[in-house]
Amino acid sequence: MNDRPVRPAPPPPYRRPWSLAGALERLFAALSMGVLGWLLSLLIEWGGMAFDLWAEPGAGHSTRLLQTELTWLRQDLAPITGHPRLWDWTQEGARLAYRWTGLEGLITWVVTPGPNEPSGMAALRRPLLHIGDYLLAAAQMTQLVGVRLAVVLLSLPAFAVAAVMGLLDGLVQRDLRRFGGAVESSFLYHHLKKLLSPLISVPILVYLAAPWPLHPTAMFVPPALAFGWIVQRTVARFKKYL
DSSP: OOOOOOOOOOOOOOOOSOOHHHHHHHHHHHHHHHHHHHHHHHHHHHHHHHTTOSSSSTTHHHHHHHHHHHHHIIIIIHHHHTOTTHHHHHHHHHHHHHHHTSHHHHHHHHHSOOTTOOHHHHHHHHHHHHTHHHHHHHHHHHHHHHHHHHHHHHHHHHHHHHHHHHHHHHHHHHHHHHHTTOOOOOHHHHHHGGGHHHHHHHHHHHHHHOSSOOOHHHHHHHHHHHHHHHHHHHHHTSOSOO
């Protein structure tokens, strides 16, 4: 028989609750999600145009999407939220997305060439004129993604409020369980906490890349309520003693 003593497993490394590297990692993940949503929206829109999946010809589908969601923001969300500048913020998001992606300069160059343009640049510009509908659709979808990003930023406080309410109720439930001598269990805690991040990231990615109009209320209110419920369950079922 092997009589060698069994060495105990080393303790897990200490992880700080907050660090600069972790904050930068989350910021990079958020930026990557925005870029991925924008690229997916362009690919889906161009694919629908190439295979005639949209009822509107040319860039009409992207134009209708942008006008529909801007109408929702102006008529539905601005009076409900009580923020008259909601329209201005979303318009600014569309303008910044259109400018930062370089599409504004590209389309301006394609439509209005310079007076002393070299022949090589003119030869490069001529093929782009034949795909003008695709460039226009890219411009419309980029502005739509900018509007949706502004809506996403304005919807994050709903997740924060739901999380705070779930946290407070979960702490009350945990104290009741602790004083009542109930059996503690970390099974639900370890399984439910894995759903917190997808409840925020998945609706945002779907909202950014969707090729159809999506009302922000229907898109973010149910995930925010589910987020608060899962926070309440994870805190309530964590442990009897912290």
